[in-house]
Amino acid sequence: MTRIVILSGILFLSGISSLIFETLWLRLSGLTFGNSVWSAALILSSFMAGLALGNAIAASSKVRQWRPLHFYAALELAVALFGCTIVFGLPLLGEWIRPVFQTLWHYQPILTGLRLVLSFLILLLPTTAMGLTLPVLVEDPILRRTDFGRAIGLLYGFNTLGAVAGALLGEAWLVKAFGLWGTALAAGLGSCIAAAIALLTAISDGSTVPLIPKGALPLRLEIRYQPPWRLLFVSLGTGAILLCLEVVWFRFLRLYVASFPTAFSVMLAVVLAGIGLGSIVSGTIHRGVARLSKLLPVLLLLAGITTLLSYLFFPGAAVRPSAGPFNLDSWREIGLLSFALMFPVSLLSGILFPAIVARVQISVGDRMNSTGLTTLFNTIGAATGPLLASFVLLPTIGFQWSLILCAAGYALLALLVSERSSWSFRRPLGWIIAGLGGVLIIIIAIFPYHRDQTHFSHASLPYEVDEQGHVLAHVVKRVEGISDTYQLLERDLFGEPYYYRLLTNAFSMSATNPHSQRYMRLFAYLPLAFLPDSQDVLLICYGCGVTADAFAREAHLKRLDIVDISREVFHLAGFYSGPYQSNPLHDPRVTTFIQDGRFFLQASPRQYDIISGERRHRHLLAPY
Numbered sequence: 001m002t003r004i005v006i007l008s009g010i011l012f013l014s015g016i017s018s019l020i021f022e023t024l025w026l027r028l029s030g031l032t033f034g035n036s037v038w039s040a041a042l043i044l045s046s047f048m049a050g051l052a053l054g055n056a057i058a059a060s061s062k063v064r065q066w067r068p069l070h071f072y073a074a075l076e077l078a079v080a081l082f083g084c085t086i087v088f089g090l091p092l093l094g095e096w097i098r099p100v101f102q103t104l105w106h107y108q109p110i111l112t113g114l115r116l117v118l119s120f121l122i123l124l125l126p127t128t129a130m131g132l133t134l135p136v137l138v139e140d141p142i143l144r145r146t147d148f149g150r151a152i153g154l155l156y157g158f159n160t161l162g163a164v165a166g167a168l169l170g171e172a173w174l175v176k177a178f179g180l181w182g183t184a185l186a187a188g189l190g191s192c193i194a195a196a197i198a199l200l201t202a203i204s205d206g207s208t209v210p211l212i213p214k215g216a217l218p219l220r221l222e223i224r225y226q227p228p229w230r231l232l233f234v235s236l237g238t239g240a241i242l243l244c245l246e247v248v249w250f251r252f253l254r255l256y257v258a259s260f261p262t263a264f265s266v267m268l269a270v271v272l273a274g275i276g277l278g279s280i281v282s283g284t285i286h287r288g289v290a291r292l293s294k295l296l297p298v299l300l301l302l303a304g305i306t307t308l309l310s311y312l313f314f315p316g317a318a319v320r321p322s323a324g325p326f327n328l329d330s331w332r333e334i335g336l337l338s339f340a341l342m343f344p345v346s347l348l349s350g351i352l353f354p355a356i357v358a359r360v361q362i363s364v365g366d367r368m369n370s371t372g373l374t375t376l377f378n379t380i381g382a383a384t385g386p387l388l389a390s391f392v393l394l395p396t397i398g399f400q401w402s403l404i405l406c407a408a409g410y411a412l413l414a415l416l417v418s419e420r421s422s423w424s425f426r427r428p429l430g431w432i433i434a435g436l437g438g439v440l441i442i443i444i445a446i447f448p449y450h451r452d453q454t455h456f457s458h459a460s461l462p463y464e465v466d467e468q469g470h471v472l473a474h475v476v477k478r479v480e481g482i483s484d485t486y487q488l489l490e491r492d493l494f495g496e497p498y499y500y501r502l503l504t505n506a507f508s509m510s511a512t513n514p515h516s517q518r519y520m521r522l523f524a525y526l527p528l529a530f531l532p533d534s535q536d537v538l539l540i541c542y543g544c545g546v547t548a549d550a551f552a553r554e555a556h557l558k559r560l561d562i563v564d565i566s567r568e569v570f571h572l573a574g575f576y577s578g579p580y581q582s583n584p585l586h587d588p589r590v591t592t593f594i595q596d597g598r599f600f601l602q603a604s605p606r607q608y609d610i611i612s613g614e615r616r617h618r619h620l621l622a623p624y
Contacts, residue, residue: 003142004151006201008158010194011137014076015162017190018130019272020170021083022047025123028087032094033115034599036565037483038099041387042112043493046119047127048383054131055379058372068139069202073195075129075136080191082126084470087184090122094602111603130283133161142205148367149358154285156354160276164269171265228363230416232377235356237413239381240388241406242349245307246271247389248402249342254505255485257314257334257458266331271346278350294429296355297418301436303348304410308443310344311403312451316458338382350541353378390482400452404444411440459506460487473501477575481568488572500576502544502569504543510543510583510614517546520614524550527610535559536606540597540613542569544576545584547614552584560584561608563593563600570594 023129029043039600097118104111134155137143166187174183175477250267257263315337353374361370418433456478457464464473473491487503491513499513510516524547528534535558537551542564551560562585564570570592573585584590593600596614 003140004146004154004199007140007143008154010072010197010201011134011155011159012162013162013194013197014079014081014133015159016166016169017079017083017187017194019163019166020174020183020187020190021079021087021126023167024087024187025083025090028090028180029119029122032090032097033119034603035596036594036599037390038112039115039596039599041390042116043119044386045383046116046123048379049120050123050125050127051131052376052379052383053124053375054128054133055135055372056587057128058132058135058368059376060372067202068136068141069198072133072136075133075203076191076195076198077506078129079126079133080188080195082129083191083619084184084188086122086126087180093122098602102605105603105605114204128369131281131375132372135368135375136280138371139368144367148361149354150283152371153279153281153354153358154209154457155283156357157276157279157281157283157350160272160279160350164272164276167265167269167272171261200378226363227373228360231356231360231363232373234300234413235353235360235374235415236377236381237409237416238300238349238356239378240385241381241409241413242346243382243385244389244393244402245385246342247386247408248399248406249338250392251394251480251485252399252455253309253334253337253341255455256337258507259505261491262331263334265339266334267342270378272337273352274343274346275353278347278352279354280350281347282351282354296352296359297346297414297433298429298436299352299355300410300414300417301344301433301440303352304407304414305436305440305443306344306348307403307407308440309411310341311400312443312448313340314455316338316455332416340607394480395482398452399485400449404447407440407444411437440508445577456487458484459485460503461487463489463501463503463508476500478569479572481566483566484568486566486568486572488575497581500544500581502572504566506606510546512544512546512576516544520544521545521550523547523612524554524615528554531609534609536608537561537610537612538563538600538606538608540564540600540611542573543614545573545582547612548584548590549582550610552582552587552590557589560587560590561593561606562590563595563597565594567594 025041025045025047030039033043035040086351100114101111104114130188137155138148170183172189174186180185249271250264253263253267257267357371357374360374361367364370364373389402395403397405414433414437455476460475464471464475466472473489475487476490477488478486484504489501489503491501499511499516501511501513502509510520520543528551533556535556537557537560539548539551539560539562542548542562548560548562551557570585573583576583585592601611
């Protein structure tokens with residue numbers, strides 16, 4: 001038991017450092033490679049690919065001559081060294097590589113491929129080391145005396161709880177107190193402390209094995225097992241569904257919560273806390289429930305049912321700010337909403353993973369191989385889930401049907417993993433599985449499929465009705481896009497459109513009322529007044545097209561390039577109508593680009609006479 005406590009503490013420190021490094025890498029990689037949803041997908045894919053590579057090495061190798069704790073310490077030191085190097089070096093890389101981006105600007109497929117390769121190579125070493133840490137640590141000889149299911153549950157759980165602490169500490173305190181570089185050094189220090197404790201623990205064992213054996217590689221390739229493919233596919237599926245749910249949940253919560261870093265950290269911490277506590281529960285009860293792996297179909301069905309119930313009983317009406325949804329920035333209220341929606345399913349997912357690993361270990365035998373193999377498939381699924389949610393499910397079927405589909409996915413995995421004997425009504429387990437399956441079917445059958453309108457209205461109602469209950473406007477178009485939810489509101493006057501308001505999630509992004517028209521057109525009129533002979537103009541952020549329309553009305557302009565991070569904003573341009581509304585995108589001088597403004601300015605070789613942009617709120621995460 002003492003050994004598990006020590007190793008759990010080591011992995012807790014490792015989880016803190018790893019999560020802090022991950023957030024820093026994603027933030028700085030966005031400055032170098034772009035912050036559009038496609039760029040973020042490339043960076044995330046590179047990060048997950050490195051983790052998967054580390055898992056794959058662990059799944060196919062044996063530790064030779066090195067003691068596992070020595071090797072683990074070397075991995076943590078590598079994470080600290082390369083993690084800090086990346087944080088310090090990425091801003092410089094952006095400057096060095098700018099000429100290459102400008103050269104390849106007109107060859108977008110090649111430029112995209114280059115960004116993918118570079119982000120993968122930059123993150124390769126530290127993420128591979130991260131992917132190896134847990135599988136290597138379970139090879140500890142003294143830990144072998146402990147039940148494997150108990151050990152993997154507790155170790156994985158405390159590692160994930162460390163990530164919770166990293167998510168909250170990094171954003172709430174470290175970045176504000178020490179900046180990005182200081183935060184990176186703090187994360188590196190955490191990894192070094194974990195390495196030092198691992199080395200001291202190995203030395204206290206009285207081992208005669210050298211710290212670094214001469215002429216010996218730490219791992220050798222060796223595969224002598226038949227993979228349990230059904231269990232591995234379930235591991236892949238649970239990873240994909242949970243990360244898909246995480247994206248859907250975050251999109252849904254943005255109808256209630258402002259998109260600012262603290263909110264994101266709290267929401268992420270709730271998901272990780274559920275996973276970590278669930279894993280600890282799994283490890284704690286593993287001895288008491290010797291056949292916990294037999295309950296996998298039950299856990300999967302419970303996850304599907306809980307996915308729907310947590311959405312149906314979401315307490316959105318109980319947490320209603322006084323000044324509209326955008327002012328809900330209290331971490332306690334965010335935590336309440338996040339807990340109600342995401343924690344139950346995350347807890348069940350945390351129980352599921354150690355149970356799957358323990359069952360895989362029965363087939364594979366070797367602890368490191370079974371942990372690496374299960375984690376490999378889970379990581380591949382976790383890399384696929386966000387891409388599936390962002391680029392397929394949300395833009396096509398929306399958040400509500402995505403939740404229903406994920407619940408059905410859990411049910412299909414329960415069918416896949418269950419054995420024929422599990423469905424026998426001669427056993428209590430058969431009745432439980434049949435009963436839970438019936439409950440899930442009933443919930444889907446009586447599901448209130450118009451519930452999503454309530455949540456959309458929560459975001460739009462402050463702009464539809466005044467304090468006295470008088471109707472001001474109505475929704476004419478609603479779009480669930482790749483990165484945001486958009487609602488276009490129209491206010492009529494004497495039966496004709498008076499003005500429009502564009503909502504992004506719960507925030508009024510832009511409007512065409514007289515007040516907004518006046519100041520947004522000044523973003524065009526003022527620079528044109530100072531530079532009346534301008535011919536080439538760049539406009540960053542399209543909004544409702546007011547500034548773009550002001551530029552397009554200038555007859556002597558030859559080119560107007562418009563950059564916006566959201567494709568859906570351009571698609572909504574055709575819905576504005578009225579005597580003072582026009583669609584500047586129909587102007588042949590106008591060219592649109594789906595990209596974040598900063599990367600466009602960094603990578604585009606074109607020079608402009610005027611660069612202008614509509615104001616965006618400081619709380620919004622999407623940068624320009």
